[in-house]
Amino acid sequence: MKKIGLMGCGTVADYGHIPVLQSTDGLELHAVFEPNPERLRQMQEKHGIALGFTDEKAFFESGIDAISITSPAPCHLANIRSACKYGKHVLCEKPLGMSVEECTEIIELAKKANVMLFTGFDYRFSPASLKIYELIREGAIGELKSLRLIYIWNCHGKGSFDENGKWVENERRKGRMLEGGPMVDCGVHQIDLARFWTGSEVVSWSEAGAWVDEYEAPDHMYLHMEHANGAHSMVEMSYSYCHTCQNPINLFTYDLIGTKGIIRYDRGAKLFEMRNDKGLFTFDYSPEKNFKALYVHYRDALEQGGSELLPTGVDGLMAVKISRQAVDRLMANRH
Numbered sequence: 001m002k003k004i005g006l007m008g009c010g011t012v013a014d015y016g017h018i019p020v021l022q023s024t025d026g027l028e029l030h031a032v033f034e035p036n037p038e039r040l041r042q043m044q045e046k047h048g049i050a051l052g053f054t055d056e057k058a059f060f061e062s063g064i065d066a067i068s069i070t071s072p073a074p075c076h077l078a079n080i081r082s083a084c085k086y087g088k089h090v091l092c093e094k095p096l097g098m099s100v101e102e103c104t105e106i107i108e109l110a111k112k113a114n115v116m117l118f119t120g121f122d123y124r125f126s127p128a129s130l131k132i133y134e135l136i137r138e139g140a141i142g143e144l145k146s147l148r149l150i151y152i153w154n155c156h157g158k159g160s161f162d163e164n165g166k167w168v169e170n171e172r173r174k175g176r177m178l179e180g181g182p183m184v185d186c187g188v189h190q191i192d193l194a195r196f197w198t199g200s201e202v203v204s205w206s207e208a209g210a211w212v213d214e215y216e217a218p219d220h221m222y223l224h225m226e227h228a229n230g231a232h233s234m235v236e237m238s239y240s241y242c243h244t245c246q247n248p249i250n251l252f253t254y255d256l257i258g259t260k261g262i263i264r265y266d267r268g269a270k271l272f273e274m275r276n277d278k279g280l281f282t283f284d285y286s287p288e289k290n291f292k293a294l295y296v297h298y299r300d301a302l303e304q305g306g307s308e309l310l311p312t313g314v315d316g317l318m319a320v321k322i323s324r325q326a327v328d329r330l331m332a333n334r335h
């Protein structure tokens with residue numbers, strides 16, 4: 001049984017990480033760290049967690065084998081620095097860091113401390129993603145030439161009126177926009193999927209953006225990546241698609257085009273299919289997130305000392321490098 005300590009008891013910990021850590025064979029959610037005492041108390045009560053700390057030293061010395069980081073991105077470097085000091089293996093939520101420099105420092109710290117470092121790109125582990133990975137490797141659509149990955153939504157909306165009729169901005173969306181916007185926050189998943197499915201490094205990229213809302217970062221973005229094997233990936237991300245609408249909708253799709261066929265995945269239509277020279281094949285639809293499988297792989301990595309499929313620190317770094325540089329270039333060249 002591996003004893004996991006979790007850092008940051010916020011939204012994704014509440015609905016994703018904590019329930020999965022408490023229900024995965026071979027893993028035990030041993031302790032949590034959360035700097036906000038009231039939030040810590042609420043989450044311990046809600047999930048029945050015996051050990052909770054606002055003090056980092058006490059948390060790291062509570063008997064944990066490894067940690068999972070679910071704090072906001074600006075805290076990841078400091079959290080990982082502490083984990084390395086105490087020699088604990090790390091699974092860190094995306095984005096790994098706020099910049100290439102931070103991610104590079106994180107990777108160096110882990111290497112020096114001899115701890116395993118993984119980035120929590122859970123989308124890799126959805127049944128659809130793993131099936132796509134398998135189909136590509138079997139050559140079911142021939143040589144993969146082109147990918148189109150789209151996620152346009154409103155990131156829970158611009159805001160709403162409170163009970164007194166006062167307009168209140170959505171602080172979550174605002175925070176994500178200040179951290180770099182949809183390509184840095186969400187698009188890193190799609191960048192990782194493109195690298196994972198093609199099995200080929202991104203060698204160059206270009207971008208275009210729109211400022212539908214009033215932040216410094218573009219809130220609707222297009223990224224075009226060229227892979228070393230000649231494949232091309234296009235990622236479109238938005239946090240402003242219906243951001244002020246009463247009846248918002250979103251679009252989440254994967255399209256993969258190979259020399260012998262195509263694969264389509266569409267969240268809205270609950271569709272997952274392949275069309276090739278042998279016919280039309282439909283597969284079970286399942287949502288993109290899969291924290292359960294992420295943790296099964298983390299458990300196996302902790303037991304076996306490594307993993308073939310878990311995204312590494314370098315995978316985290318590459319997603320930050322591509323997304324951050326694309327956003328920074330757009331902000332610098334905005335007319």
Ligand SMILES: NC(=O)c1ccc[n+]([C@@H]2O[C@H](COP(=O)([O-])OP(=O)(O)OC[C@H]3O[C@@H](n4cnc5c(N)ncnc54)[C@H](O)[C@@H]3O)[C@@H](O)[C@H]2O)c1
Binds near residue numbers: 007
């Ligand atoms: N993989 C996914 O599908 C997915 C989904 C949502 C969020 N995320 C990522 O998960 C991370 C957390 O997102 P969230 O939406 O839960 O954020 P959140 O703001 O809801 O929660 C973060 C929690 O961390 C706590 N915290 C603050 N400073 C801390 C520190 N120094 N150390 C530890 N904890 C600290 C906060 O008090 C808060 O309780 C982000 O990196 C985000 O990008 C991933």
